[in-house]
Amino acid sequence: xxxxxxxxxxxxxxxxxxxxxxxxxxxxxxxxxxxxxxxxxxxxxxxxxxxxxxxxxxxxxxxxxxxxxxxxxxxxxxxxxxxxxxxxxxxxxxx
Amino acid sequence: xxxxxxxxxxxxxxxxxxxxxxxxxxxxxxxxxxxxxxxxxxxxxxxxxxxxxxxxxxxxxxxxxxxxxxxxxxxxxxxxxxxxxxxxxxxxxxxxxxxxxxxxxxxxxxxxxxxxxxxxxxxxxxxxxxxxxxxxxxxxxxxxxxxxxxxxxxxxxxxxxxxxxxxxxxxxxxxxxxxxxxxxxxxxxxxxxxxxxxxxxxxxxxxxxxxxxxxxxxxxxxxxxxxxxxxxxxxxxxxxxxxxxxxxxxxxxxxxxxxxxxxxxxxxxxxxxxxxxxxxxxxxxxxxxxxxxxxxxxxxxxxxxxxxxxxxxxxxxxxxxxxxxxxxxxxxxxxxxxxxxxxxxxxxxxxxxxxxxxxxxxxxxxxxxxxxxxxxxxxxxxxxxxxxxxxxxxxxxxxxxxxxxxxxxxxxxxxxxxxxxxxxxxxxxxxxxxxxxxxxxxxxxxxxxxxxxxxxxxxxxxxxxxxxxxxxxxxxxxxxxxxxxxxxxxxxxxxxxxxxxxxxxxxxxxxxxxxxxxxxxxxxxxxxxxxxxxxxxxxxxxxxxxxxxxxxxxxxxxxxxxxxxxxxxxxxxxxxxxxxxxxxxxxxxxxxxxxxxxxxxxxxxxxxxxxxxxxxxxxxxxxxxxxxxxxxxxxxxxxxxxxxxxxxxxxxxxxxxxxxxxxxxxxxxxxxxxxxxxxxxxxxxxxxxxxxxxxxxxxxxxxxxxxxxxxx
Numbered sequence: 001x002x003x004x005x006x007x008x009x010x011x012x013x014x015x016x017x018x019x020x021x022x023x024x025x026x027x028x029x030x031x032x033x034x035x036x037x038x039x040x041x042x043x044x045x046x047x048x049x050x051x052x053x054x055x056x057x058x059x060x061x062x063x064x065x066x067x068x069x070x071x072x073x074x075x076x077x078x079x080x081x082x083x084x085x086x087x088x089x090x091x092x093x094x095x
Numbered sequence: 096x097x098x099x100x101x102x103x104x105x106x107x108x109x110x111x112x113x114x115x116x117x118x119x120x121x122x123x124x125x126x127x128x129x130x131x132x133x134x135x136x137x138x139x140x141x142x143x144x145x146x147x148x149x150x151x152x153x154x155x156x157x158x159x160x161x162x163x164x165x166x167x168x169x170x171x172x173x174x175x176x177x178x179x180x181x182x183x184x185x186x187x188x189x190x191x192x193x194x195x196x197x198x199x200x201x202x203x204x205x206x207x208x209x210x211x212x213x214x215x216x217x218x219x220x221x222x223x224x225x226x227x228x229x230x231x232x233x234x235x236x237x238x239x240x241x242x243x244x245x246x247x248x249x250x251x252x253x254x255x256x257x258x259x260x261x262x263x264x265x266x267x268x269x270x271x272x273x274x275x276x277x278x279x280x281x282x283x284x285x286x287x288x289x290x291x292x293x294x295x296x297x298x299x300x301x302x303x304x305x306x307x308x309x310x311x312x313x314x315x316x317x318x319x320x321x322x323x324x325x326x327x328x329x330x331x332x333x334x335x336x337x338x339x340x341x342x343x344x345x346x347x348x349x350x351x352x353x354x355x356x357x358x359x360x361x362x363x364x365x366x367x368x369x370x371x372x373x374x375x376x377x378x379x380x381x382x383x384x385x386x387x388x389x390x391x392x393x394x395x396x397x398x399x400x401x402x403x404x405x406x407x408x409x410x411x412x413x414x415x416x417x418x419x420x421x422x423x424x425x426x427x428x429x430x431x432x433x434x435x436x437x438x439x440x441x442x443x444x445x446x447x448x449x450x451x452x453x454x455x456x457x458x459x460x461x462x463x464x465x466x467x468x469x470x471x472x473x474x475x476x477x478x479x480x481x482x483x484x485x486x487x488x489x490x491x492x493x494x495x496x497x498x499x500x501x502x503x504x505x506x507x508x509x510x511x512x513x514x515x516x517x518x519x520x521x522x523x524x525x526x527x528x529x530x531x532x533x534x535x536x537x538x539x540x541x542x543x544x545x546x547x548x549x550x551x552x553x554x555x556x557x558x559x560x561x562x563x564x565x566x567x568x569x570x571x572x573x574x575x576x577x578x579x580x581x582x583x584x585x586x587x588x589x590x591x592x593x594x595x596x597x598x599x600x601x602x603x604x605x606x607x608x609x610x611x612x613x614x615x616x617x618x619x620x621x622x623x624x625x626x627x628x629x630x631x632x633x634x635x636x637x638x639x640x641x642x643x644x645x646x647x648x649x650x651x652x653x654x655x656x657x658x659x660x661x662x663x664x665x666x667x668x669x670x671x672x673x674x675x676x677x678x679x680x681x682x683x684x685x686x687x688x689x690x691x692x693x694x695x696x697x698x699x700x701x702x703x704x705x706x707x708x709x710x711x712x713x714x715x716x717x718x719x720x721x722x723x724x725x726x727x728x729x730x731x732x733x734x735x736x737x738x739x740x741x742x743x744x745x746x747x748x749x750x751x752x753x754x755x756x757x758x759x760x761x762x763x764x765x766x767x768x769x770x771x772x773x774x775x776x777x778x779x780x781x782x783x784x785x786x787x788x789x790x791x792x793x794x795x796x797x798x799x800x801x802x803x804x805x806x807x
Contacts, residue, residue, distance in 0.1 A: 033427050043558070045551065080551040
């Protein structure tokens with residue numbers, strides 16, 4: 001299983017979690033509730049899952065609110081990614 | 096009426112019994128007291144013309160006496176007997192030929208090579224009857240072939256059997272066969288004559304008998320009483336008395352001028368048989384055409400996509416249509432949870448809230464799959480044990496072995512089902528507990544509860560299912576649907592004609608007006624629906640997927656499309672040598688009539704089959720089929736104006752309709768008796784005359800047969 005690094009990009013305007021795939025960066029906004037943007041990120045995750053099994057690891061040392069949010073969020077997301085990968089393999093849609 | 100083709104009136108050879116000798120007077124007396132209506136005098140190597148003429152002078156009027164002789168023949172050192180019977184009208188010529196042939200040789204010594212026979216009698220009208228097989232001294236097949244090779248009409252060679260049983264066997268093997276009395280003792284003739292062949296038709300002359308021989312390869316079946324007739328009562332015309340006619344298991348021709356009610360009679364015959372439970376339909380050249388027969392303008396077809404290995408995608412289409420977006424968790428709820436510190440120590444100890452929920456969907460589908468598989472096993476085991484016959488087929492040992500293995504699998508599946516049920520229910524309970532604790536702690540502490548899931552699992556599952564459903568629909572829509580190809584006819588000179596039904600799916604871009612919809616008459620919903628499905632398949636992992644889905648749902652009448660079968664388009668057409676072809680009216684009539692006659696049934700009723708057909712087709716194709724049907728004892732009734740059909744099929748039965756100043760009259764008869772007798776009366780007409788004057792091409796048809804009918 002591939003480990004995909006992610007970082008928290010903090011700025012005054014907005015903060016987001018950036019997941020760094022070799023060929024693409026996927027961002028998840030931490031300071032807005034843009035559902036469409038989040039769904040687009042989910043779609044991208046599914047497309048990436050078609051190529052390989054992966055786990056997102058957080059590379060951040062600042063233990064602030066965003067860190068805790070992302071840590072928990074990625075803990076849940078990784079579990080769900082693993083589940084979805086299992087489903088994709090079952091249905092034979094892994095490339 | 097019986098026929099005896101082998102009679103001796105003289106003891107001509109040393110081996111002949113003296114009881115064969117008979118005077119003309121006594122001969123006529125005995126024959127008159129029997130049922131014999133036709134007899135041939137066939138003495139050994141001698142024709143006594145004086146005795147023959149004496150018999151003719153004394154015979155009863157109805158009796159036919161034919162001149163003949165029984166010759167000793169030889170072929171490759173093998174001797175046999177051959178009867179030669181002449182047309183009585185040519186008795187003088189026959190006598191002259193024999194005098195020259197025998198040339199004063201004594202009957203005891205006379206013998207002739209079979210190769211000379213045909214040459215000797217070729218100028219007169221004769222029938223050859225060869226002693227065959229167990230009729231001794233017999234003539235072998237090779238000798239018969241020599242005889243046939245030298246004569247004009249092979250139908251004039253018959254094989255003589257010893258009795259009706261032998262003759263029946265020969266006939267069943269395709270040999271023309273007949274037998275005669277070969278009388279040894281005239282005192283026992285009356286008794287012997289009871290077993291002679293019966294002519295079921297009143298053959299009135301040697302020529303008519305030859306017509307019978309020409310009728311088919313095993314004509315003498317006729318003599319062996321194989322043809323039946325049924326007497327039927329019809330009421331074709333309202334207000335008129337019923338007509339009673341005979342219908343033979345053979346060709347029955349209904350003829351007469353136009354407007355004499357032939358079609359009504361045919362319809363009435365059709366009704367008569369249908370009322371009796373015998374399936375019959377009237378083939379009318381006028382109303383039939385290929386386009387109608389093959390339903391080229393079909394509006395509804397029963398197509399099974401599984402025949403083309405295509406799924407109808409019913410469930411998938413329903414799933415796509417009813418799809419809803421899965422809810423996802425906002426990051427705000429995470430922020431809210433972590434931005435407030437939990438001060439409650441008890442709450443901090445409730446670590447259950449930290450457990451990640453278990454995927455219930457996966458466990459649920461495992462439970463469903465296991466349960467379904469177990470059900471299938473249960474059904475199979477029940478079916479296997481329900482039918483005793485299965486045990487018989489498999490054999491007890493294999494049956495028991497199979498049952499044992501199946502029961503083992505069934506028990507295993509029961510355990511697996513229970514495990515799946517347990518896992519699913521416990522996961523549900525754990526998820527419920529996590530949710531419950533989180534909610535309660537949140538209420539007590541005022542700290543917003545932490546979301547249990549990002550929503551990615553639900554979202555991803557939903558999109559994957561949509562992806563699978565759409566891929567299945569799109570893949571199946573790309574599959575070719577098997578054409579229906581039905582052989583119609585083989586135009587030998589042109590090629591084979593097929594009726595083809597071509598199918599394809601409306602893929603969103605087809606605008607071919609020649610293709611019709613299988614399920615509806617409008618084209619817009621199918622076309623739009625297909626377009627939308629293709630768009631959805633591309634957008635399945637895009638945020639605007641559900642916007643595209645709402646476009647599909649907005650398509651008028653799209654709700655009618657429940658499966659991809661509703662997207663099928665079809666076109667039905669004729670194809671000749673793989674090219675679309677439109678048969679002409681003539682070809683259409685030709686094919687339909689031929690097909691009608693090729694259908695296997697007991698009764699064929701055909702009205703004016705000659706319409707739109709050429710003479711060649713009738714003579715070369717239709718007439719032989721009719722003869723074959725007649726040979727196999729089918730009932731064929733044809734109303735016709737065409738002499739090719741009415742004469743060349745040599746019908747057993749001709750029904751003639753006439754309209755005179757006295758009204759309509761119905762006559763019945765046949766070419767063998769040359770009479771048409773009025774129904775319920777005594778008047779009669781000449782069959783040949785009426786046929787010649789009423790039928791189109793009558794004179795030509797008879798002209799070709801002038802050897803039999805006489806020149807007219």
